[in-house]
Amino acid sequence: PRSSSSFYERYHNLEDIFYWINKTQQDNPSTVKAILIGSSYEKRPLYALKLSLNNDLNKKAMWIDCGIHAREWISPAFCLWFVQYALAFYKINQDITDILDNMDVYILPVMNPDGYQYTWTTNRMWRKNRSVNRSNNCIGVDLNRNFDANWCTEGASDEPCTEIYCGAYPESEPESRAVADFLRSHKDSVQLYLSIHSYSQMLLFPYSCTLDEAENHNDLLEMVQEAAQVIRRHYRNTYKYGSGAKTIYLAPGGSDDWAYKLGIKYSFTFELQDRGRYGFLLPPSYISKACNEALIAVKTIALKVIEK
Ligand code: ING
Ligand code: ZN
Numbered sequence: 524p525r526s527s528s529s530f531y532e533r534y535h536n537l538e539d540i541f542y543w544i545n546k547t548q549q550d551n552p553s554t555v556k557a558i559l560i561g562s563s564y565e566k567r568p569l570y571a572l573k574l575s576l577n578n579d580l581n582k583k584a585m586w587i588d589c590g591i592h593a594r595e596w597i598s599p600a601f602c603l604w605f606v607q608y609a610l611a612f613y614k615i616n617q618d619i620t621d622i623l624d625n626m627d628v629y630i631l632p633v634m635n636p637d638g639y640q641y642t643w644t645t646n647r648m649w650r651k652n653r654s655v656n657r658s659n660n661c662i663g664v665d666l667n668r669n670f671d672a673n674w675c676t677e678g679a680s681d682e683p684c685t686e687i688y689c690g691a692y693p694e695s696e697p698e699s700r701a702v703a704d705f706l707r708s709h710k711d712s713v714q715l716y717l718s719i720h721s722y723s724q725m726l727l728f729p730y731s732c733t734l735d736e737a738e739n740h741n742d743l744l745e746m747v748q749e750a751a752q753v754i755r756r757h758y759r760n761t762y763k764y765g766s767g768a769k770t771i772y773l774a775p776g777g778s779d780d781w782a783y784k785l786g787i788k789y790s791f792t793f794e795l796q797d798r799g800r801y802g803f804l805l806p807p808s809y810i811s812k813a814c815n816e817a818l819i820a821v822k823t824i825a826l827k828v829i830e831k
Contacts, residue, residue: 531604532810534596537567537640540632543603544570551610560631561701564654567636569701572606574630576613576623585715585825586787588631588702591666591778593638593649594803595721597795597813602632602719604814605821618822625829629705629713634698635666648803652696656683664690667720668774669699670781673732678773689776699778706782715828716782716790717821722802723771724762725794726750726820729783731767732775739788740766746827747791750820758816760796767792789828793817 535543548557554576561569575582589602609628612619622628633639637653651663661684668679671693675681679689694700706713726747729737737743747764754762763770767777771794783790796805796813805813 528807531607533807534600536643537633537636540599540603544572544632547572547606554610560705561697563637563698564652564696565637569631569634569636569698571629571631571705574606574609574623574628576609582627583625583714584627584629584709584712585717586629586706586713587717587719588634588778589719590633590635590639591718592720593635593642593651594647596803597721597805597810598719599633599639600810601795601814601817602630605818606630608818618826622822622825622829626825631702634702638663650686651688652698654696659683664688664696666696666699667778668776669694669696670703670776670778672777672780672784673775676732676775679775693776702778703781706785706787710786713787714789715825716779716787718778718792719795719817720792721795722797722799722805723794724760724796724798725770726762726764727767727770727779727792727794729766729780729790731773731777732780734768736766737783743789746824749827750823753819753823754816757819758812760816789824791824793820
């Protein structure tokens with residue numbers, strides 16, 4: 524690595540991320556807890572970090588997952604970035620202080636560890652998880668088509684060899700089931716759901732699984748519009764925004780739609796940089812700007828949720 528780039532301005536393999544999770548918890552024993560929410564198809568642990576910076580009881584919470592798709596490396600990089608920022612700037616930056624005084628944060632840095640590992644060792648462009656299909660030996664389910672939201676309708680495929688294979692049934696995969704189980708058991712506290720992807724620079728909200736409008740569509744639209752404005756003002760970069768189905772494409776079985784239907788009324792998918800020049804192969808020198816602009820969008824939206 525360039526000596527001028529910090530740990531957070533580089534991409535890290537799975538082993539380094541697991542080491543970082545453990546170290547972050549050990550260095551912050553009163554504020555950070557690693558929670559084992561399940562394990563992957565290949566039996567890797569799924570660790571979420573719980574950030575609880577303020578001791579008030581009965582706090583609300585937000586959830587952020589990263590790395591649902593293996594090749595979108597900027598996504599896990601963002602989860603690490605967010606944690607380091609929260610821990611470093613609590614009581615220094617007003618916005619993150621207000622957020623953490625009002626919400627705990629659950630962060631799953633790598634939802635698809637088997638796929639992520641595979642992109643480091645074998646195929647950089649792998650998207651799905653690594654579960655083996657019994658009938659034809661094709662590998663992988665698209666975890667963002669495996670949730671129970673108009674599951675496997677138009678925009679997903681029941682063909683195991685495709686990139687958007689929906690799986691044998693909703694939550695057939697241990698990775699999606701672990702996230703769904705955790706959110707089901709924490710739905711009374713979790714008010715805000717965020718899923719981080721790349722690329723294309725979009726701030727999306729439900730629905731992706733239907734062209735119908737969500738009940739609080741105007742609320743959600745206002746939030747992402749403001750977040751996009753803040754990104755433009757601070758970083759001179761353009762993000763599109765809107766419901767998934769109308770902004771990108773029909774995509775059933777996505778995690779944000781499922782979380783929304785569960786009752787988490789503020790549910791978003793962010794597509795980080797870039798718009799296609801490098802695509803999934805975003806160079807490390809872009810990490811800090813990509814993460815900072817996503818961070819300011821998260822802050823904008825979280826503050827609005829707290830006001831509600
Ligand atoms: N995009 C998402 C995908 O899974 C998406 C778009 C968002 C689908 C929300 C469903 C729900 O296809 C990428 N880049 O993965
Ligand atoms: Zn993705």
